[in-house]
Amino acid sequence: xxxxxxxxxxxxxxxxxxxIFYESLGLKMAHTEAELEQRVVVAFMPxxxxxxxxxxxxxxDGPVARFLQRRGEGLHHICFEVIDIHKLLARLKETGVxxxxxxxxxxxxxxxxxxxxxxxxxxxxxxxxxxxxxxxxPPLVDLEALRERLRLQSEAARAGLExxxxxxxxxxxxxxx
Amino acid sequence: xxxxxxxxxxxxxxxxxxxIFYESLGLKMAHTEAELEQRVVVAFMPxxxxxxxxxxxxxxDGPVARFLQRRGEGLHHICFEVIDIHKLLARLKETGVxxxxxxxxxxxxxxxxxxxxxxxxxxxxxxxxxxxxxxxxPPLVDLEALRERLRLQSEAARAGLExxxxxxxxxxxxxxx
Numbered sequence: 001x002x003x004x005x006x007x008x009x010x011x012x013x014x015x016x017x018x019x020i021f022y023e024s025l026g027l028k029m030a031h032t033e034a035e036l037e038q039r040v041v042v043a044f045m046p047x048x049x050x051x052x053x054x055x056x057x058x059x060x061d062g063p064v065a066r067f068l069q070r071r072g073e074g075l076h077h078i079c080f081e082v083i084d085i086h087k088l089l090a091r092l093k094e095t096g097v098x099x100x101x102x103x104x105x106x107x108x109x110x111x112x113x114x115x116x117x118x119x120x121x122x123x124x125x126x127x128x129x130x131x132x133x134x135x136x137x138p139p140l141v142d143l144e145a146l147r148e149r150l151r152l153q154s155e156a157a158r159a160g161l162e163x164x165x166x167x168x169x170x171x172x173x174x175x176x177x
Numbered sequence: 178x179x180x181x182x183x184x185x186x187x188x189x190x191x192x193x194x195x196x197i198f199y200e201s202l203g204l205k206m207a208h209t210e211a212e213l214e215q216r217v218v219v220a221f222m223p224x225x226x227x228x229x230x231x232x233x234x235x236x237x238d239g240p241v242a243r244f245l246q247r248r249g250e251g252l253h254h255i256c257f258e259v260i261d262i263h264k265l266l267a268r269l270k271e272t273g274v275x276x277x278x279x280x281x282x283x284x285x286x287x288x289x290x291x292x293x294x295x296x297x298x299x300x301x302x303x304x305x306x307x308x309x310x311x312x313x314x315p316p317l318v319d320l321e322a323l324r325e326r327l328r329l330q331s332e333a334a335r336a337g338l339e340x341x342x343x344x345x346x347x348x349x350x351x352x353x354x
Contacts, residue, residue, distance in 0.1 A: 001203035004225025005182055008255055010301055018299045024272045025257075025303075026178035026265065047257060048181025049226050074300030075252035078185055080202075080224060088203065095201045122195045123251030124187055126202075 003081040007051040011067050011076040015043045015056045033138045034150040040064050041146045058150050079127035085112050109136040180258040184228040188244050188253040192220045192233045210315045211323040213330050217241050218323045235327050256304035262289050286313040
């Protein structure tokens with residue numbers, strides 16, 4: 001059911017700084033992405049049929065930023081490409097494995113992904129990923145442009161949340177009256 | 178120069194316990210090894226062209242045992258298969274990267290390996306590995322038999338060291354007389 005190691009995620013403070021070392025090793029950045037949910041920009045470097053992913057947080061309160069504060073830069077997660085993610089998640093649930101995502105969520109390019117908690121996987125954060133037929137490979141976008149876009153999206157998301165919270169508060173105040 | 182991810186090492190307290198989870202994920206143990214220098218037994222599980230390696234220390238004072246005490250179970254190192262390890266090590270030295278092994282050492286089966294310190298690789302312990310033409314793939318040996326063999330080897334090594342130390346002490350005593 002596991003096809004291959006899709007990628008290994010490495011948490012870093014700055015992708016550009018980490019690239020200096022990883023390029024001297026012979027790896028090359030092939031594509032970049034911004035992930036709003038995780039508040040990170042990422043850069044992928046192919047290595048055989050797999051990739052090495054550098055993950056850089058753009059805010060101080062995201063999960064990867066907290067990982068960096070707690071443990072410093074280093075290996076962050078492993079992602080396996082699987083054949084049938086629904087079937088695998090069902091089997092893991094049957095054997096009593098606690099999942100972060102009971103059902104796969106839709107990631108960049110339409111792919112299906114799910115995470116398994118490190119407590120279940122002997123300290124390893126595992127990402128499972130099923131390729132979809134029409135999956136788009138993200139292009140190589142300038143990192144600074146990605147960071148700027150992500151910051152704007154993040155601010156907009158926070159503004160949305162603030163509106164929602166203030167609407168809730170107003171409703172509470174109306175009830176008191 | 179980098180051919181592929183050869184394997185990802187995961188430090189665990191017990192290979193048998195970790196196997197329960199990793200087998201439910203669909204991975205299967207294919208071969209095992211005992212590494213005297215590191216005082217560990219290891220089990221490899223293929224995933225595409227790469228492998229996942231479970232690493233279990235047999236003593237409390239080895240490097241992997243200390244990793245477990247400090248950080249708990251989890252991702253430990255990444256190993257890349259490279260085309261020309263001598264050339265790559267020379268290039269890394271040129272760019273000022275500090276290496277644990279300036280020259281490759283000979284690992285199990287005759288393979289050439291070298292480690293790069295995590296401080297140089299943004300927190301990641303990197304193993305470089307060049308396949309040799311006549312390299313032997315280690316067989317699947319019973320883990321308990323490997324542990325027992327390793328413990329005996331380790332005791333013998335310590336005994337050798339103790340003999341050496343007592344010889345040095347005797348020499349010191351003779352000098353005093």
